[in-house]
Structure formats: structure tokens, C-alpha cells
Amino acid sequence: MARDDIQTGSFRRWMVRTLTLGLFLALAFLAGAAAMHLGMHAGDQQRIQDLQGRVAAQQAELTQAQTDLAAAHSQADVQVGTQRVLQEKLTDLQQQLGHVRDQLAFYEQLIPPGPAGALTVRAFDIQADADFLRYRVLLTRNAVPGADPFKGRMRFVAQGHVQGKAVKMDLNPPSASDQAGETDATPGAVDPLALVFDQFQRSTGILQIPAGMDIQSVRLEILEGDTIRATQDAALNRAATPAQEPQP
CATH class of the missing domain: 2.60.40.10 (Immunoglobulins)
Known part of the structure; x- marks a missing residue:
């Protein structure tokens, strides 16, 4: 009877040690998995933040480029308008000059070929x-x-x-x-x-x-x-x- 009790006690101690070791290993695995999961998500979050920073920078560059393009278009429109006005004025002046030259040619024909000052x-x-x-x-x-x-x-x-x-x-x-x-x-x-x-x-x-x-x-x-x-x-x-x- 005493021998059976000894064997039963030994088996129980072995079972407790085995269950304890198993529980310890399970906890260790879970802790490692959690740490790995957190580490992976921490890297993803950093990459997301980096990408968001790059998107913001590129968006700022795009906005500046659009502003510069609009200014260039506006300046080009002003230059085209100014050139048109100047061209019209030049054409008008050329016509006036032609008329004046015709008048001058007419009067020059009237000038006598006499001595200077006649x-x-x-x-x-x-x-x-x-x-x-x-x-x-x-x-x-x-x-x-x-x-x-x-x-x-x-x-x-x-x-x-x-x-x-x-x-x-x-x-x-x-x-x-x-x-x-x-x-x-x-x-x-x-x-x-x-x-x-x-x-x-x-x-x-x-x-x-x-x-x-x-x-x-x-x-x-x-x-x-x-x-x-x-x-x-x-x-x-x-x-x-x-x-x-x-x-x-």
C-alpha cells in the first residue's frame, strides 16, 4: 500500500513538472509571438509615416508647380496682349509715316532748284x-x-x-x-x-x-x-x- 502511494505521488509530481514546463513553454511562445507581431507592426507604421511624409512633400511640390504654371500662363497672356497692342500701334504709325512721306515728296517737288535759301x-x-x-x-x-x-x-x-x-x-x-x-x-x-x-x-x-x-x-x-x-x-x-x- 505504501509503495502504491509512493508511485502515485511521484507520478503526480512528474505531471505537475510536465504541466508547469508545458505552461512555461506556451507562455514563452506567446510572448515571443506577441513581441514579433508588435515589432512587425511597428516597422509598418514607420514605413507608413515615411510614405505619408513623401506624399505630403510631393503634394507641396505639385501645388507650387501648378502655381508657377498659372503665373507663367498669365504672364504669357499679358505679353501676347501687349505685343498685339504694340503691333497695332506700329501698323498705324507706319501708315501715318507713309502718308507724311507722300506729302513730303509732293512738297519737295515744289521746291525750286535755285540757290540755297531761295x-x-x-x-x-x-x-x-x-x-x-x-x-x-x-x-x-x-x-x-x-x-x-x-x-x-x-x-x-x-x-x-x-x-x-x-x-x-x-x-x-x-x-x-x-x-x-x-x-x-x-x-x-x-x-x-x-x-x-x-x-x-x-x-x-x-x-x-x-x-x-x-x-x-x-x-x-x-x-x-x-x-x-x-x-x-x-x-x-x-x-x-x-x-x-x-x-x-
């Missing part, structure tokens, strides 16, 4: 208009390049009759009609008969008819100081339609 009255028309005379004058000058402009003035001398007597009288603009021998109504006023030009000059204006004078013709004198440089006579045009003058 001045000529190319057209002179004068017409009665109530108590006034309206005049149109075209002058040309053979000026060498770089020469100083011509500076002078026009003088109009009327030939006619006053109370049946032949007379000659200077004609002045209306503003000077009451000034004896003067052309300015006020001190310092601009002389409407003054001339300053290089190669050609077109002048138009109004003259006062002296009271009681029946004008037959008018002489135009171009003065440089006290020197008469050119003259031209014109009969008084009393027609309703003015005489035609050359047009470019």
Missing part, C-alpha cells in the same frame, strides 16, 4: 468776304539740310481806289485794324503774319478792308527783316467759290 510764293489767293479778305498762301524754300529756319513775316499791300483816287494801303488782321502801322492789338501778342519754317509753309487768315476802299488787287510781300525776299500779286476774287490751290 524762297518762292507757290500759291496766293485772296477773296472778299463782307468787310474782310480771306487769304491762302503756299510758300516754298530751297533749304539745305541743317540750315536755320526762315524767319520773317508777310505783308499785304492793297491797290485800289478811295473816292476815285488810286491808292496803295497796307492790310492788317482785324485785331490790328485800329492800330496805325502795327499788327498787334496788345503788347506781346503773337504776330499772325509772322513766318517761321524750313522748306514749306501754308498760311491762311483774315485781313481787314480799309473803310471806303475799293480794292482791285493785293500784293503779297515776304519780308526777312526789311528785305523783300519774294512777291506775288493776286486779283481780288469776288466769286462765291474760292480758287483752288494745289493739294498733296
